[in-house]
Amino acid sequence: MSAMQLFFGRRLLSCQSLRSPGRSLLLPLGFVVALFAAAPLLAEVPNAVAPTETYSGDQVEQPIEFPHDIHAKVNKINCMYCHTYARRSKVAGIPPTSKCMGCHTVIATDKPRIKKLTEYWEKGESPKWKKVHDLPDYVHFTHEKHLQRFIFDNKDMKVENASEVCAFCHGEIKDMTVAQKSRPLTMGFCRRCHEQNKGPFDCWKCHK
Amino acid sequence: MSLQNILQDWSKYRKGNEEGGFHDYEHLWGLAIDLNKCIGCNACSVACYAENNLAVVGKDKFAKHQEMHWLRVERYWDEPDLGEQAVSDYQSHGASFLPMMCQQCMAATCEPVCPVAATYHTPDGLNAQVYNRCIGSRYCSNNCPYRLRYFNFYSYYEDSWPAPLNMQLNPDLTVRDKGVMEKCTFCVQRIRAAKDVAKHEHRELQDGEFTTACAQTCPTQAIVFGDLLSLHTAGKAESTLSTLWRDQQVELGRTEQHKQNPDKRGYRVLEGLNTDPKVMYLERVREV
Numbered sequence: 500m501s502a503m504q505l506f507f508g509r510r511l512l513s514c515q516s517l518r519s520p521g522r523s524l525l526l527p528l529g530f531v532v533a534l535f536a537a538a539p540l541l542a543e544v545p546n547a548v549a550p551t552e553t554y555s556g557d558q559v560e561q562p563i564e565f566p567h568d569i570h571a572k573v574n575k576i577n578c579m580y581c582h583t584y585a586r587r588s589k590v591a592g593i594p595p596t597s598k599c600m601g602c603h604t605v606i607a608t609d610k611p612r613i614k615k616l617t618e619y620w621e622k623g624e625s626p627k628w629k630k631v632h633d634l635p636d637y638v639h640f641t642h643e644k645h646l647q648r649f650i651f652d653n654k655d656m657k658v659e660n661a662s663e664v665c666a667f668c669h670g671e672i673k674d675m676t677v678a679q680k681s682r683p684l685t686m687g688f689c690r691r692c693h694e695q696n697k698g699p700f701d702c703w704k705c706h707k
Numbered sequence: 708m709s710l711q712n713i714l715q716d717w718s719k720y721r722k723g724n725e726e727g728g729f730h731d732y733e734h735l736w737g738l739a740i741d742l743n744k745c746i747g748c749n750a751c752s753v754a755c756y757a758e759n760n761l762a763v764v765g766k767d768k769f770a771k772h773q774e775m776h777w778l779r780v781e782r783y784w785d786e787p788d789l790g791e792q793a794v795s796d797y798q799s800h801g802a803s804f805l806p807m808m809c810q811q812c813m814a815a816t817c818e819p820v821c822p823v824a825a826t827y828h829t830p831d832g833l834n835a836q837v838y839n840r841c842i843g844s845r846y847c848s849n850n851c852p853y854r855l856r857y858f859n860f861y862s863y864y865e866d867s868w869p870a871p872l873n874m875q876l877n878p879d880l881t882v883r884d885k886g887v888m889e890k891c892t893f894c895v896q897r898i899r900a901a902k903d904v905a906k907h908e909h910r911e912l913q914d915g916e917f918t919t920a921c922a923q924t925c926p927t928q929a930i931v932f933g934d935l936l937s938l939h940t941a942g943k944a945e946s947t948l949s950t951l952w953r954d955q956q957v958e959l960g961r962t963e964q965h966k967q968n969p970d971k972r973g974y975r976v977l978e979g980l981n982t983d984p985k986v987m988y989l990e991r992v993r994e995v
Contacts, residue, residue: 635839647907702827703837706839
């Protein structure tokens with residue numbers, strides 16, 4: 500887990516996500532290497548055991564290719580700045596276009612993606628974002644409880660590092676452009692984490 | 708590891724009542740229904756349909772006993788000994804009404820017969836039904852002395868809520884598909900929501916903080932919902948409901964009540980079967 504490994508691991512991951520729409524031959528190899536490199540990279544959240552399983556979800560075509568890496572990694576914007584409902588409700592929420600425009604009336608207005616966004620804004624419409632992490636209807640999941648346990652009630656955890664907790668279930672989103680499902684989000688996945696972190700073990704806590 | 712956990716806890720859940728009950732109850736949700744106050748308006752039933760995404764099956768299927776009402780209001784004509792006389796007199800006497808929802812038995816007969824552990828006893832003292840686990844064997848329904856479990860014989864969602872009615876579905880619980888057993892949950896989604904709020908505010912759940920859809924809707928307030936834990940465990944806070952049970956001298960864990968004051972009207976339906984239901988009814992008193 501040297502600094503080199505860390506650096507290369509991250510770089511490989513980001514290359515993969517940038518190139519993935521092209522699906523070149525080198526890609527699977529890159530992905531395998533990235534996986535190996537990613538394993539020790541899993542965020543170390545104090546007082547929590549992180550899940551280790553990975554999953555390769557489909558690439559979802561979004562109306563605008565939203566670069567999570569630029570926002571969360573380069574500019575270090577907290578996940579909860581845009582996904583503001585995560586800390587107080589069941590769903591994390593997708594920010595309204597007005598939130599995007601709060602910055603992008605000034606920042607990077609000449610970029611093609613921002614131009615597209617501005618078009619939406621001027622028409623008074625919102626981009627029809629597609630859901631990437633979807634749970635079945637019979638599952639009750641609340642972001643609020645999980646954030647409370649792993650961030651706000653967790654004394655040794657800094658809110659600035661919230662993305663490490665998000666990465667438990669969403670993977671290294673800050674290395675992706677468009678978010679992609681990278682954890683299985685199955686019952687077994689939830690259960691193993693609940694066992695390790697002493698979460699509730701009652702069917703009706705999660706099934707509705 | 709997971710399987711081991713399930714099996715260990717499962718036997719704990721299953722043996723619960725034989726060994727004096729599930730020992731770590733967090734709550735013990737129960738009801739009290741005053742039949743003197745019940746006017747048989749069926750508002751509770753309607754509220755239940757709205758709250759719990761119950762399918763309207765239509766006349767034909769209703770006639771075949773394939774109805775899906777979790778809460779039904781049963782009608783009884785008085786003085787059955789009088790025979791036809793009673794029927795002809797019913798307008799002056801009127802019917803007696805008995806709202807029947809899942810009795811959330813402490814020693815539930817439905818639980819031990821499920822082959823796949825889809826129904827079990829929760830730490831809240833409820834008989835849970837886990838829909839995505841249910842395989843539709845219907846053993847539980849056949850073993851329920853109250854006939855309060857309902858089976859999805861069809862995919863009712865296909866025509867029960869023609870657009871735009873589907874917009875009124877409650878997102879807090881599943882719309883069940885065919886082949887799944889379902890029953891009254893004491894509005895577990897409301898319990899869950901109230902608990903979430905209480906936990907977020909770092910406090911205990913308060914008595915009367917929330918109630919079930921039927922109790923909320925009842926125009927005469929005949930239905931009272933609450934926590935019976937103080938009846939079961941010493942040193943727990945007394946709720947309105949447990950005061951009511953105590954006042955009526957109705958106790959949990961009995962097959963027969965021994966009342967100091969026989970004028971008290973509280974009783975439980977079919978308690979002689981040792982199901983230990985958590986719904987108490989207050990007998991209707993009428994003038995002769």
